[in-house]
Amino acid sequence: MRGDEVIGVLGALAQDHRLSAYRLLVQAGHAGLAAGAIAEALDLPASSLSFHLAQLQQAGLITQRRDGRSLIYAPDYAAMARLIGYLTENCSRGTGGGEVPGYGEGVPLSGAARTGETATP
Amino acid sequence: MRGDEVIGVLGALAQDHRLSAYRLLVQAGHAGLAAGAIAEALDLPASSLSFHLAQLQQAGLITQRRDGRSLIYAPDYAAMARLIGYLTENCSRGTGGGEVPGYGEGVPLSGAARTGETATP
DNA sequence: TCGATAATTCCAAAATCATTGAAATAAAGG
DNA sequence: CCTTTATTTCAATGATTTTGGAATTATCGA
Numbered sequence A, B: 001m002r003g004d005e006v007i008g009v010l011g012a013l014a015q016d017h018r019l020s021a022y023r024l025l026v027q028a029g030h031a032g033l034a035a036g037a038i039a040e041a042l043d044l045p046a047s048s049l050s051f052h053l054a055q056l057q058q059a060g061l062i063t064q065r066r067d068g069r070s071l072i073y074a075p076d077y078a079a080m081a082r083l084i085g086y087l088t089e090n091c092s093r094g095t096g097g098g099e100v101p102g103y104g105e106g107v108p109l110s111g112a113a114r115t116g117e118t119a120t121p
Numbered sequence C: 001t002c003g004a005t006a007a008t009t010c011c012a013a014a015a016t017c018a019t020t021g022a023a024a025t026a027a028a029g030g
Numbered sequence D: 001c002c003t004t005t006a007t008t009t010c011a012a013t014g015a016t017t018t019t020g021g022a023a024t025t026a027t028c029g030a
Helices: A003-013 A016-031 A035-042 A046-058 A077-090 A111-115 B003-013 B016-031 B035-042 B046-058 B077-090
Strands: A062-067 A070-075 B062-067 B070-075
Touching: A003 A016, A003 A046, A003 A077, A003 B003, A003 B016, A016 A035, A016 A046, A016 A070, A016 B003, A035 A046, A035 A070, A046 A062, A046 A070, A077 B077, B003 B016, B003 B046, B003 B077, B016 B035, B016 B046, B016 B070, B035 B046, B035 B070, B046 B062, B046 B070
Parallel strands: none
Antiparallel strands: A062 A070, B062 B070
């Protein structure tokens, strides 16, 4: 995941209406929710919600599909997995490579870092 | 971790200079870096960097300590761990609780979700 | 105490982001 | 074809964020 993509995903989630909408979609799971249902749940005007959903979609966090008159939004779990992978690998303890062996708090590397797993298989 | 704290941390990281600064500090590890060293590495005017470091500190992502004339910044790994925990528990697959048993991709619940931990209901 | 160094805080301009009503678009159902 | 329902796009407005120079604060060494 490139740095500018990460910024996009973080920025998309760093807004209360958008984080709420995303969480709602995660709760709804694979089936997703229609835009109207989200607007009602979050008590937002349709046009405001549309703006926020576009941001989430642009960041790759959610997908859109049409079902009759409704547009159904659902989470793209892979994007979140990639974000978590990035943060774990690039922004967490044991990541720098500059630590003096035997120094520090003695906490071993966490699973993904130790095994060299990446979030984008 | 409360929802508004998460927004604060995400917002703090969702800016390229700040994400770069934070990554630099993670690389530097526990020893940290002086503000001037960060400013030089990122090629930023001192006052701009100061603004960004304040944002990161306010979000709890970094700590500040004085060493002589220098102010040394270092990452607070626990804050990042909490963010990753929140995203894993509240924003990832298997988190909703609304899935039909036996349906879906057959991926089992992750640790925190399985044990019934919640991030702040 | 003075001068130099390392930073921050202050401030105003510039840029970006969020919000909303109204108009436009798309699909369904008479 | 016309109406209803669902949602997006547009344009205007207000709010927040980012920037960087100038002023300020803290520390050190002579």
